[in-house]
Amino acid sequence: MKAIINGRLLLPNMEGDFRVMDEMAVLYDEHIERIIDMDEVEAEAGIDEVHDAHGLFVAPGFINVHVHGACGWDVMDEAPEALPAISRFLARTGVASWLPTTMTASEEQVHDAFERVRSAMQDAPEGARILGAHMEGPFISATHRGAQAKEQIVRADYGWVASYEDVVRIVTLAPEELEGNYTFIDRCRDAGIIVSIGHSGADYGTALEVIEGHGVTHITHIFNAMSGLHQRHPGVVGAALDTAANCELIADDVHVDPAAQRILYHAKEGRHIILVTDSMRAAGFGDGTSELGGQQVTVRGARAELVDGTLAGSVLAMNDAVRNFARNTRAPIERVVEMVTRTPAEELGIYEETGSLEEEKRADLTLFDEDLHIAATIVGGRLAYIAHPDALEGGWKKQGQENT
Numbered sequence: 570m571k572a573i574i575n576g577r578l579l580l581p582n583m584e585g586d587f588r589v590m591d592e593m594a595v596l597y598d599e600h601i602e603r604i605i606d607m608d609e610v611e612a613e614a615g616i617d618e619v620h621d622a623h624g625l626f627v628a629p630g631f632i633n634v635h636v637h638g639a640c641g642w643d644v645m646d647e648a649p650e651a652l653p654a655i656s657r658f659l660a661r662t663g664v665a666s667w668l669p670t671t672m673t674a675s676e677e678q679v680h681d682a683f684e685r686v687r688s689a690m691q692d693a694p695e696g697a698r699i700l701g702a703h704m705e706g707p708f709i710s711a712t713h714r715g716a717q718a719k720e721q722i723v724r725a726d727y728g729w730v731a732s733y734e735d736v737v738r739i740v741t742l743a744p745e746e747l748e749g750n751y752t753f754i755d756r757c758r759d760a761g762i763i764v765s766i767g768h769s770g771a772d773y774g775t776a777l778e779v780i781e782g783h784g785v786t787h788i789t790h791i792f793n794a795m796s797g798l799h800q801r802h803p804g805v806v807g808a809a810l811d812t813a814a815n816c817e818l819i820a821d822d823v824h825v826d827p828a829a830q831r832i833l834y835h836a837k838e839g840r841h842i843i844l845v846t847d848s849m850r851a852a853g854f855g856d857g858t859s860e861l862g863g864q865q866v867t868v869r870g871a872r873a874e875l876v877d878g879t880l881a882g883s884v885l886a887m888n889d890a891v892r893n894f895a896r897n898t899r900a901p902i903e904r905v906v907e908m909v910t911r912t913p914a915e916e917l918g919i920y921e922e923t924g925s926l927e928e929e930k931r932a933d934l935t936l937f938d939e940d941l942h943i944a945a946t947i948v949g950g951r952l953a954y955i956a957h958p959d960a961l962e963g964g965w966k967k968q969g970q971e972n973t
Contacts, residue, residue: 570615571950572596574607576622576936579629579903581925587903587911595627597932599950604928622936625944626902629910629925630665630933631887634739634843634917635703635790635817637670637861638850638882644669645682645862652689656696658853660946660954662846662886663909665933666698666923668738670847672862673706673717676729683733690736696953697946698933700917701738704730705789708742708753709768715794716881717768718862725753734760738917741789743769744779751783758784763916765789765817769805770796776808786916790847791816791833792825793880810836815916817845818908820894821885823871827897834898843916844890844908849873849882892941 574594579587594610596602605613637644640658642651652669659667669689671682686702706717708725725747730737740757744766747753757764766776767789779785788795788809796804809816816837820830824847833842846852851859851868859866859873866873866881873881887909895905914924923931932950937943946954 570596570598570602571618571620572610572613572616573620573622573627573934573936574610576625576627578604578627578926579906580604581911581927585911585925587907587925589626589903595926595934597934597947597950599932601926601928601930601932604926622944625936625938627926628663628906628935628937629914629923630697630931630935630946630948631663631891631909632700632913632917632924633659633664633667633697633846633887633909634913635670635705635845635847636667637672637848639848639852641850641854643850643861644686645672645674645678647681647685649685652685652699653692653695656689656694656699657954658696659887660696660948661943663888663891663935663937663943663946664697665935665946665948665953666700668700668703670703670705673709673714673721674862675721679704679707679729680733683736687733687736694948694953696948698948700919702733702736703739703741704737705741706768708740708746710743710746710770713743713768713770713794713796715768716861716864716866716875716879718864727753727756730757730760730762734762737762739763739765739787741765741767743767743771744785745769745771745775751779754779754783754785761918763787766795766805766809766814768794771805771808772796773803773805773807776805777812780808780812780814786814788814788816790819790824790845792829793819813841815841815843815912817843817847818894819847819883819885820844820890820897821846821871821883822893822897824880824883827893830894830897834894834900839900839904841912842908843913844887844894844905846885846887846890847882848885852884852886854884888937888941888943895941
């Protein structure tokens with residue numbers, strides 16, 4: 570059993586809300602065994618390794634539900650090394666689990682991607698753990714397609730997901746394209762698949778109908794590629810702000826202005842917000858030319874765009890998203906961390922196993938400093954990433970021995 574001491578633990582209170590707790594230690598193997606006061610550690614039997622965090626925050630492992638790629642790889646790539654490489658990169662950003670996200674493509678290409686995700690779900694993770702897939706398209710609006718391929722957009726057909734109910738966790742679609750027949754949404758809900766409104770020009774009434782009447786709980790990258798908020802036409806954004814739907818937010822300050830981020834935070838009362846990256850293969854590479862869905866992408870700073878200037882995913886890292894949103898809204902760090910842990914875990918139906926630091930849950934842990942630099946990411950009790958050997962000010966040591 571291992572112990573992390575002298576960290577600032579983000580622990581749930583009786584209502585489930587996170588708060589920062591000092592003078593606590595977390596004991597774990599694959600799962601969290603105990604959370605105890607610091608003065609109890611010396612007397613605790615069975616501890617093989619003690620790690621001194623020296624004031625770092627110790628949070629549940631981050632969850633990213635919208636990732637297309639990173640470090641030169643894309644979820645749609647056929648190469649077997651793509652998903653493991655992305656998983657390793659994500660661990661560097663504090664992510665312990667994620668949803669590979671497909672693009673609008675042919676049925677064969679999407680199914681091939683699902684097969685690779687299904688296989689990866691069975692493997693021991695090299696970095697962040699894969700929870701399933703997020704299917705973004707092809708059941709979207711051509712008008713609001715963003716960087717998705719127009720020629721591959723089709724009407725929603727449950728046959729695309731019927732054989733992959735064990736893989737697909739989220740489906741993004743445009744409800745107005747269903748023309749009032751919501752059987753597809755109902756079948757997804759019955760199969761435990763989350764339906765999200767995205768790449769949609771739906772009016773407020775249509776969006777509200779599927780949220781309140783058909784169990785839609787998710788909004789894909791709010792404000793982007795959807796009908797906006799207008800005083801006479803509230804649109805998808807209006808319905809998102811007016812309900813308990815969980816809103817993805819790309820907090821790179823490019824997709825959504827900081828002022829709009831603050832408006833979202835206050836309108837949702839700090840709840841039902843899920844920070845995502847929507848990152849593409851150029852993430853982690855800096856400026857240059859890349860590709861998304863067969864289209865050329867140019868990256869300059871935090872901005873990734875097609876030749877015509879359309880935003881094409883992002884190059885955002887999850888720890889940067891947390892930092893940006895906390896700075897832009899002045900929200901307490903414990904509330905922002907909930908947006909990448911508790912909230913996505915609850916929506917995915919996995920909060921009993923991960924998403925908070927509680928006994929018997931998976932030992933998915935992210936350690937970071939005041940500036941959101943990731944010191945270490947632990948996935949199922951395994952060290953998936955450490956910034957450098959002495960990043961945690963003393964490293965690992967056997968109980969009773971000096972730091973090495």
